Structures are given as structure tokens and as C-alpha cells.
Amino acid sequence: MAQQTNTQEIKIAVSEPTALGLFGLAMVTLVASSHKLGITSGTSFVIPWALFLGSAAQIWAACADFKRNNYFGSIAFATYGLFWVAVAIYWATQNGWFGETAVHGDTKQFGIACLGYFIFSLFIMVASFEVNKVLAVLLFVICILFASLTLAGLGFHQAFFSMVAAWSELLISLLGFYGAGATFLNIFFGKTILPMGTPLGWIKKSA
DSSP, X not given: OOOOOOOOOOOOOOOOOHHHHHHHHHHHHHHHHHHHTXXXXXXXXXXXXIIIIIIIIHHHHHHHHHHTTXXXXXXXXHHHHHHHHHHHHHHHXXXXXXXXXXXXXXXXXXXXXXXXXXXXXXXXXXXXXXXXXXXXXXXXXXXXXXXXXXXXXXXXXXXXXXXXXXXXXXXXXXXXXXXXXXXXHHHHHTSOSSOOOOOOOXXXXXX
């Protein structure tokens, strides 16, 4: 007699990680902007926030979104989480944590890296238009940040574009805090407490 094999599929529920990812982004950009705006000095004590909030929190959120099959969240959080890993290592190298390796580096390479992030952020921004308005504005400002970091890093009107980057980073932080708080409260209460805005509807997604 033929034996029948019953297969059961077990799904593991994963909580919505967006609030954590946005909070991580908000925290690291708040601390980093304080340095760029001259409120604080040095980058050594910015590195822990870059590693644990900018990096670990966003990468964890990305992993959770991969499990939830959230294409936008997984790619966006992973992309920017890995950026802050690289930035933390860049600052650590500048501060001599790895010896005298910084003397052999060219800081314009950071500008080139930001150019790459600016290009890819344009694509993420287009997709964010169909998520909600808060994320759309957030990604628009992120594009301004990377454009200004690129120009400053390559030596074009460095003082001006560094200041544009500083204020852009602060605005990203404020938008991130709002997005994190709104997502947390809306999901916790099961209704809209703080609006995120409906998608712009410029590009219709296929079913």
C-alpha cells in the first residue's frame, strides 16, 4: 500500500519592524547632524550610534522585512543600514583606530561613495511615492543629503554643501522620529493616531 505523507507549513509571525528601523535612522542622523552643525565636536562618540542605531537597528529591520516579504522595507533598511557600517569604519579610520592607515586614503572616495548612494536613493525615492507621504518626503531629503555630501566630498563649495548636508540630516532625523512614532502608535492602537499620508498614486503598481 502506498504511504501518504502529510506536510505541514509553519509560518512564524514577525512584528512590523518599520518603527525600529526609522528610529535607528532618526537617532544616528540626530547625533551626526549635531557634529556637522558644530553643536558637538569630533566623530569618535558618533561611531557607537552609527553602529548600533544606524546600522544594527536598520539591518535588523531589513531582515524582519525580508521575512515579511516587504520588498520596499527590506531593501531600503538594508541599504542605509550598511551605509552606516561603512561610515562608522570611515570615521574610525580617520580617528586612527586602525593605526596610520588614514594617511594613505583619499577622502574624495567618500564623495564617490555618496554619489553611488545618491543614484540608488533616487530609485528608492520613486518607490516611496507609492508607500506614504512621510516616507516620500524623507527619501527626497535623503537624496538632497547624498547630493550635498557628494559635492562637498569632491571639493565643490565644501563649506556650503557641508551645511546643506547638516540641515538635511537634521530634517531626516525629525521626519524619522515622526515616522517611527506614527508607525508605532498606529499599529499598537490598530487605527490612525498620527497620519503618514496616502500614496501619491503617480505610478500604479501591478496587481
